[in-house]
Amino acid sequence: MRQLVVWAGLLGFAACRGGDQPGPSRVQGAVASVGLGEAVRVTSEGYYLAPRFSPDGRHLLFTRPKYSGLLVAEVSGQGQPIVVSEEDYVGWAAKWTEDGIETRTMDGMILVFRDPLGERRRVETGRFYDPKTPSRPVHAYHESDAIHLVRDGADAVISDGQDRYFAPRVSPDGKYVVYEGLVGGLRLYEVATGRTTLVGRGNHPAWLPDSSAFLYDVTEDNGERLTAGDLYAYPVPAGPAVRLTATPDRIETHPSVSRDGRQVAFESQGTLYVAPLRWSR
Numbered sequence: 001m002r003q004l005v006v007w008a009g010l011l012g013f014a015a016c017r018g019g020d021q022p023g024p025s026r027v028q029g030a031v032a033s034v035g036l037g038e039a040v041r042v043t044s045e046g047y048y049l050a051p052r053f054s055p056d057g058r059h060l061l062f063t064r065p066k067y068s069g070l071l072v073a074e075v076s077g078q079g080q081p082i083v084v085s086e087e088d089y090v091g092w093a094a095k096w097t098e099d100g101i102e103t104r105t106m107d108g109m110i111l112v113f114r115d116p117l118g119e120r121r122r123v124e125t126g127r128f129y130d131p132k133t134p135s136r137p138v139h140a141y142h143e144s145d146a147i148h149l150v151r152d153g154a155d156a157v158i159s160d161g162q163d164r165y166f167a168p169r170v171s172p173d174g175k176y177v178v179y180e181g182l183v184g185g186l187r188l189y190e191v192a193t194g195r196t197t198l199v200g201r202g203n204h205p206a207w208l209p210d211s212s213a214f215l216y217d218v219t220e221d222n223g224e225r226l227t228a229g230d231l232y233a234y235p236v237p238a239g240p241a242v243r244l245t246a247t248p249d250r251i252e253t254h255p256s257v258s259r260d261g262r263q264v265a266f267e268s269q270g271t272l273y274v275a276p277l278r279w280s281r
Contacts, residue, residue, distance in 0.1 A: 036231075036244050036264065037276040042077045047270030050254055054096050057258040059117070060265055061101060062272060063091020070094055070101065072116055075263065075274045084116045093129070104129045138174035138191060142166045147179045151191065158189050160196070171211040176236055178205045178214055186216060190237055199234055199241065206255045212236065215244070215255040215264065229253050231266060 042051075042060055048071065052061045059072050061084075070084040070091055084101060090111065094103035100114040108129045114121040131141035132150070139150040140158075147159040147168050159165045163181035170177050177189040178199070186199035202216040212235060219229035229251035231244040245252050254267040257277070265274045 039266075039273040039275040040075070040077055042073050042075060042265070042272040042274055043081065044077075044271070046081075048081075048272050049267050049270065050091060050094075051256050051265035051267060051272050051274075052095060053256060053258040053263065053265060055098075055259055057260055057263055060272060060274070061094060061096060061116075063094065067091035070103065070113070070116075073272075075265070082117065084113050084120055085122070136170070136174065138170055138177075140168035140170050140177045140179070142168055142179070147177070147189075149177060149189070149191070158194070158196070159187075167205075169205050169207060169214070171207050171214070171236070172209055173211040175211060178207075178234075180205075186234075188234070188236065195237075197238055199239070202232065204254045205234075206257050208257055209259055209261045215257060217253040217255060217266075219251065219253060226251050226253070226269070229268075231255050231264075 047065055048062045049065065050063050050067070053059070054061065058075060060075055061070065061072055063069055063071070066088070068088050068091060069086045071081040072084055073079070073081040087105070089106045090103045092103070094101055097112070099112050101116045102110065102112050104110050110125045110127045110129055112123045112125060114123060131143070132155070134150050137151070141148050141150070142165060145164040145166070146157045146161065147165045149156055149158045158177065159179070163184050165179055165181050168177050168179040175191050177191065179187055179189070180203060181187060184198065185201040186205060188197045188199055189195070202218050205214045205216040207214045213233045215231055215233050217229055217231055220227050228248070230246060231252045233242045233244055235242075250268045252266045252268055256265040257263070262277050263274055264277055265272060
């Protein structure tokens with residue numbers, strides 16, 4: 001994977017179009033350069049998906065097809081993956097927390113796997129997941145194909161009812177919500193103004209830690225399987241979108257960004273990769 005570079009700034013990103021070679025473009029205002037470096041293969045055997053970084057960025061949490069089981073591997077690709085759980089479904093909502101790895105069962109009971117890199121203790125919390133319960137001051141969830149925003153105790157629908165919407169992701173600073181539509185692709189909602197921007201085709205958005213942009217994938221298929229896929233970035237509030245990868249020999253999907261913003265993990269047909277993000281301000 002060749003190194004690709006884009007430029008982000010207060011006025012947005014410079015876009016790469018058509019068959020142009022991705023590269024730095026000049027924009028006015030204060031800018032920061034962002035480079036996506038050479039990708040390292042993290043897994044070599046098996047079929048895995050949905051990578052998520054550990055808090056320190058040294059490990060990836062991931063799962064198998066149908067979100068069966070939980071595994072952890074070093075981002076360096078050294079050593080074999082550690083099996084945390086073989087249970088069905090637990091890979092769907094798994095995330096790293098200060099207590100270990102939190103996930104839930106098929107019936108919604110919240111589980112915590114403490115010390116996942118050591119003795120791996122499975123703890124049933126006795127609590128059940130409720131998508132309507134706010135986990136932060138600005139919270140979003142989907143219900144009956146609509147996106148709900150919970151803010152200051154008020155619950156309001158923010159989607160337009162013209163599509164089947166799902167998978168909302170609130171930016172780390174709580175100012176934006178990006179969500180998916182079954183037909184229309186991604187939409188970006190600005191909390192302060194109530195304005196919605198159509199991003200377009202794409203799936204699996206993942207915010208940068210400073211909320212300046214989110215990454216996502218755009219794929220092609222033949223009705224049976226994926227035939228192409230690349231990663232893109234969309235700077236808030238209004239783009240334009242930037243193509244980050246251009247690899248005809250690899251289908252990149254499901255981006256994930258480390259907490260320090262220095263690494264991006266992604267999936268390619270069951271193999272997981274990690275590439276560095278290079279920032280200069």
